[in-house]
Amino acid sequence: MKTHERDLIVIGGGPAGLAAALAAREAGVPRVTVVERDHELGGILQQCIHDGFGNFLFRERLTGPEYAARFAGRIPEAGVETVLDAMALEVRPGPEHEVLVSGAESGLVTFRAPAVILAMGCRERTRAQLLIPGHRPAGVFTAGTVQRYVNIEGLRPGRRAVILGSGDIGLIMARRLTLEGVEVEGVYEIMPHPGGLTRNIVQCLDDYGIPLHLSTTITFIHGPKRVQGVTVARVDADRRPIPGTERHVDCDTVVISAGLIPENELSRGAGVALDPVTRGPVVDDRLETTVPGLFACGNVVHVHDLVDYVSMGGTIAGRGAAEYLAERAAGRTAAGGAGAAGEPVVAGEPGAVAEPGVVDAKREWCPVEPGENVAYVVPQRIDARRAAGRPQDRPVQFFLRVREPGRSADVTMTGRSPGGDVVLAHRRERAVRPPEMVAVKVRPDSLAPGVTAIRADVRAKGGDGDGR
């Protein structure tokens, strides 16, 4: 079996992986290889033919394939090698990490590189995980699968559909199915507030007269061969169906849009510590995981709302990998030392990481903790000294999600330092909602006074933040 030596392997050719590969090349990493399981680059964007991508990064409204092309088009000239139609089966950590790749053209090959970026994206929550009672007929699909059938395969999954969950893909598919002549009876959301972006509620449901039923869920799927209908019921504050509110809905298709889960089988196999809240790797300011030289970006780390943020993360990871390789080349990391793979740590104790591979001054992790009304913050820890030494145009990028919606919210990053608490960054958001990420930058110079811990708080004036 062949083994190829590279400097950086990027697993996944979606928006995160492509941005990472380009950033690494721009930062001077010589041999960069992207492994992609589909027969073309772009990942899930290829099936997202609606527009609205790139608002933030390009100030344009691009379709998914157009957005992907902005990055994929630069791959050949940037000198990035691509291995398509190939699946990474295993990542074996070591002083030189090994990635086992299987593809029809490539055969079974091993790529060996000191740095690997995990950019596999995420998967959808399924009917089984929601434990929806009933038969198990044909006609129950996740929203992303329906999107692939309709937009890539040219197949119409049914005639009359209900959508369970108001996640963004479900909302987009409500519109898409309507345009394809599938009657969308309604969207049912178990929570009292919508799961997707406000703009999608307006543009995909309101504009097409598709009702959104909040605090309502499917309590039974009728079969047994093809979906014959569903029973829906309203739910109480504890999300339990309220007896007597059941209603039968005639349909032949159930589309499930109930959330995404970071895809981390490879990360887990590599011994990377995972955060139980994000279900992605614990990462630092350069998106390095707890295993030195293994980086992660995009929906592998946490599920993003906007692809622009995914690309930004890819760039951070690509630059981070370049920085790591440069440190290594300068002898500041011990290549080949025993235990260089690092020791997986328990998430939530980021301060306690031992990194035998690193021989420069003992690395002290500055933990980043969610404070008031914050569900999680990524990165979960930073090397404050390292980050403080970077140029001012490379701030530490934080992403967080709130627990509860609110209006005119103060987002504050507070640092603990020997001299007392310091505000590292502050911004005011007109509205915050759990489905929408909040991005906050912390300038390197603000970290200079020796910050040892960081806390993120979101204090809202109140209201439901549903700025429709």
Next chain:
Amino acid sequence: MATDPSRAADEALRLEVQADLDASPELSRYRLRAAVDDGVVTVVGEVETWDEVVAAGYLAAERRGVREVVNAIRAARVPPPVLEAAWPAPGPPLPGWVAQADVVVIGAGVIGAAIARELSRYRLTVVVLERSSDVACGASKANNGMVHPGIDPEPGSLKAILNVRGNALFEGVCRELDVPFTRDGFYGLTLTPEDAAILPLLKARGDVNGVPGVEVLDREELLRRVPGATPRATGAFFCPTAGMTSPYKLTLAYAENAVANGVRLFLETAVVGLDVEGGRVTGVRTNRGPIAARWVISAAGIYADRVSAMTGHQEFTIHPRRGALVIFDHQESGPAGASVGWFGLGMPKHSKGGGAMFTVDGNMEWGPDAEEVPDREDTAVTTEAVGQVVDKFSGLLPEFPRNAVIAAFAGLRAATYKEDFHIAPSRRAGGLIHVAGIQSPGLASAPAVAEMVLDLLRAEGILLIERDGWQPRRTEPPHVAGLPQGALAELVERDPAYGRIVCRCETVSEAEVRAAIRGLVPATTVDAVKRRTRAGMGRCQGGFCGPRVAAILAEELGRPTTAITKEGPGSWLFAGRTREGGLT
């Protein structure tokens, strides 16, 4: 047909059963009537609920001398079954069709397939008819895979005899047919001192049944051996011979081996009638035309009583008993080991209560429960059933991560009211052998059931001459998952399609999917591919591989993708193509 002395016995039995019905506090008000013919009790009348229908059936079965019960009672408050199979539409005879056979086997579940494989040793024309699009589509795909040790059945019952014998045969069968089988044993936990006190009696029953190596354990020994067991346990029994297999893989392997040895298997072919002349069966009528046959073996599972009724004289009733199973992510399941269940005097009368066991693929699996349902196709999973299963087994294994559920499904047990296997020649039509009432421990008993059916055929006068070149072995096609790297590299070298992974959760390659479709018992549906390859069984439940598997099926079968189904007619996946100009 019955002689005078037996008519007198029938009348005596009728009086007893009628008296029982009239004396029942629950049922007497309905004035149900019993009739007895040749030891078979038929009960008629109308009650309110399905549970009362079932209760009457059991009551009628209680008296000594009752061979079987035909339950013709209607329930006023139960609407007629709406889900029950519309039989496959009439169609043309399939390729390889024969108008005449020595033996026709009805049903390709694990029992029908095991019998067919046994028959394939001999110079006979054997035909297996299956109404579904694949083998193992009834109880054989929806049971927990446990190969029971045989400690539960009443001593002397067919269940006891065939279970213990079948269990002993399992290793050899699975080795010959290349089917996964593990033998890690079963712990039955007691939760009260009273239940612990009767464990020695249970062991005695095991000894009588011939179950090897049964042990009675005290609490400390149990907790030492099963560290995750509840500290509330008061004791346990241990059966070292309990095992696990893949029920649908075993069925498929039996069927493939039978086909390799000349048996003809016709799928989507339903028996709609029997031809009986002069008290002897002469053939079957199907939706694809008639087949003349000298012997007919009914292994029709949940519909076995319907086949019996086709003789004009129904000999028993099957009542579906549903069981729900819950499957957990194998990454959360921990290292595989022995199965665990509950044992106690408060156990339901007609169920062993299921277990917490590891599938041969390493997933923890809990269940099944037991619930009587009126509709023979009602495999719905209910919130109550899943809740009961999860509560029960998290009571036995309190530390197990109960939230890591990846799937829940239900199957129907084909129970008779006598609750024993009914394996016997029909008393109404010569040449017809009923293999009915096969529920748990039917899987464990399957190899022994096949032996017994051959013995019955011999007794009926069939001439069995061994076929030259009978091939007992069948080989499982290669699977990428779990293959050592060197072997995988070789495989991909030989056929690059083994390198193209279509199911990322379970690491299934395109070549495996194609092999399943080209197999001796070809997969023609998405679910049939899933059972053979595991594509779609993982965490994403087919979200990623579904479109790819459908496309490969379409290509291999030469059909449009829109004609591909989940599990045969009626389970359509696509309503058609999108509008013109769609991306393809």
